Amino acid sequence: MxxxxxxxxxxxxxxxxxxxxxxxxxxxxxxxxxxxxxxxxxxxxxxxxxxxxxxxxxxxxxxxxxxxxxxxxxxxxxxxxxxxxxxxxxxxxxxxxxxxxxxxxxxxxxxxxxxxxxxxxxxxxxxxxxxxxxxxxxxxxxxxxxxxxxxxxxxxxxxxxxxxxxxxxxxxxxxxxxxxxxxxxxxxxxxxxxxxxxxxxxxxxxxxxxxxxxxxxxxxxxxxxxxxxxxxxxxxxxxxxxxxxxxxxxxxxxxxxxxxxxxxxxxxxxxxxxxxxxxxxxxxxxxxxxxxxxxxxxxxxxxxLPKPESAQRRRPQHLDPSALSTPSLAISCAAREALYQADVVETMLLGVLQVIRHNDQDLAERLRKMDDEVDELYSAIKYYLTKISREALGEEESRRWADIISFTINMEQVGDIIERVLQDIEDKKIRKGRDFSEAGMAEITELHQRLVDNLRLGMSVFLNGNLRDAQRLLEEKVRFRDLERAYAASHLLRLSDGTVPAMETSSLHIDLISDLKRINSHICSIAYPILESAGALAPSRLKALRAAPAPLNDHP
Structure with a gap:
């Protein structure tokens, strides 16, 4: 024995x-x-x-x-x-x-x-x-x-x-x-x-x-x-x-x-x-x-073993299993696939405005189905990253590994929000034959354009890690929040004036600009890892409030 x-x-x-x-x-x-x-x-x-x-x-x-x-x-x-x-x-x-x-x-x-x-x-x-x-x-x-x-x-x-x-x-x-x-x-x-x-x-x-x-x-x-x-x-x-x-x-x-x-x-x-x-x-x-x-x-x-009749290439196509033994190469493969996931999200986001303008229900259904691809890509990228040996990663590669996970999570959540937005547009606007007021449509168009620009900037930050671009992206979060508040107030003024289209689409309008702000928050989150690694983030507001002395109460 x-x-x-x-x-x-x-x-x-x-x-x-x-x-x-x-x-x-x-x-x-x-x-x-x-x-x-x-x-x-x-x-x-x-x-x-x-x-x-x-x-x-x-x-x-x-x-x-x-x-x-x-x-x-x-x-x-x-x-x-x-x-x-x-x-x-x-x-x-x-x-x-x-x-x-x-x-x-x-x-x-x-x-x-x-x-x-x-x-x-x-x-x-x-x-x-x-x-x-x-x-x-x-x-x-x-x-x-x-x-x-x-x-x-x-x-x-x-x-x-x-x-x-x-x-x-x-x-x-x-x-x-x-x-x-x-x-x-x-x-x-x-x-x-x-x-x-x-x-x-x-x-x-x-x-x-x-x-x-x-x-x-x-x-x-x-x-x-x-x-x-x-x-x-x-x-x-x-x-x-x-x-x-x-x-x-x-x-x-x-x-x-x-x-x-x-x-x-x-x-x-x-x-x-x-x-x-x-x-x-x-x-x-x-x-x-x-x-x-x-x-x-x-x-x-x-x-x-014949190839499928579909002319579409199977996805994901960048998650190469043979690259897993070379961690730096595998991380690059995952980053490429994450960018493709962001491309799908961008296509969905661009289509939202076309659906709103033209009440295109067929396009809305196609865009909502694209969220399934976003979810599948997220799962595939996450599973691929878990198969990379963390012990073989250096400090920079480990940080990139975490950045990719964070990026794909944000893109997956943006896709989910867009899917819900499209469903609301179908239920509250297309099927009921309603339209936004001219001023309301202009506000939505402005927010949507800023959102598309921010998404593209976020993809650039994820790809290049440029500190200045990351700072610009975080600044856009504040501007977008201010615009959302201003446009919500403008909508309430139109309601008080009795504008009929504004009254008919009020619920959808308020929900829509709120959802666009949430999407923007997820996009701007891409900047945090870059700013944190550079030490460019200010102390949290919560810490400042806790450190401040309690105000004196003048009333009995």
Missing amino acids: KHLLNLLAAIALLVWGTHLVRTGVLRVFGANLRTMLARSMGNRFSAALSGMGVTALVQSSTATSLMTSSFVGQGLITLPAALAVMRGADVGTALMSVLFSLDLSWLSPLFIFVGVVLFIARQAGTAGRVGRVLIGLGLMLLALEMVMQASGPMLASPVIKMVLGSVRSDIALEIILGTVLAVLAYSSLAIVLLIAAMAASHVVPLDVALGLVLGANLGSGLVAVLTTAKSAVEVRQVTVGNLVFKVLGVLLVAPFIGLWLRHLQPHMPGTAQGVVLFHLAYNILISVGFIGFTQWVARAVAWL
Whole structure:
């Protein structure tokens, strides 16, 4: 039992080390890696080379698959180009398995020591993230050594011999088992290295190890499919197409395992090297041999997973799941989506005046339905932000994270108010055939124009964080409040004069200018985080009142 626990601990450490390296590299170089991928789509061969390079760095073809899928989902690259990237990605992860199969155990304590020093010294900076990568590399090398040490004593166990005996010579079972292990570990690289280490220790026979390697390759493709199962069709097409290539490769290579064992394995420097080189040969074969078929597979996948007939792009489109490992990039994605949410709110706000002027009930209904999109975007952005690792955020990034949440909340509440305003206009004005007085309509038009200008200014403040613009926005809150009070008083004067339109629309008029003021308050709230971080906010009025002495009462 002790040896089994040691082996399981070694496997867990190997998977965890792979995770640390992958997330660490993405956090340091994620944006640059994505740029390199996006710029290398001129032809299928340069795309494959870029996929190989990116995967060699992040040590995960699944991570590369998610990046590439997101590009297709945003319309930046075509499906055949994305499949070409994945052909190179598989070779990249296979090259890393060859590198780690070498005896690099002496580097493990060095990587861990330097990594811990960097991580502790500058945890939130680039140095800390590089230290995280070094810790992961050291743990991977240490885990491989532990696998070798723990697997030896297990050979004497009759239970292990019985299990291995049932797996031997059943290639289908070997492939299935390797697939399951890769899915559970979320890393084909870790499983291939584990299989190589266990084969070198004679825990598994060599022929079984090669079958498990084929299954691990199949599992890496299946992991990407499962990860993108709820994504847009364009994204799923990439992962399904990549899985098709892997299935074809397994079907092609599996019958020739015996030839490898008889003719090539005797020339290998060792058992572990034979396993990882078989893994490399498999991926080179399906990458070079199948790269000319990317167009055909792309057409087949497009037929299997057709795009929706609707010409509208699915939203949200900026919340890229592959960017979550690079917090600064993920925050930028969330900010872009938040600006789109504000664009939808602006469209609703602009339409309000058209509804009032022309009594357009159809337009009112369309605008009210847009609030559902605003709400959905708010939920999507909020959920996306919660998936960003807060530990990896610096002070400025954490502040931006909070600003985005605050901005989307305000936009969602503005959308709700506009929806209620439109409903009131339908109920109290359009259906009853009433109109505002000429003076009342002029006041509403003035407030509406100021509101649109303030919304655009608020979007600029959110995007640029300009202190002067934030101050202007807060000043507009006071002006708008004064206008709302003045126009409410003017409306009461018209009522006292007996103006018929003013009397018929009095309730709606008062409610409308009050709602416009509430909308303006939410928009002006965008300025508070900028002013607070700059120390430009005055002490609260409540504190001033509490600090002032109580007035003397002259009456008994």
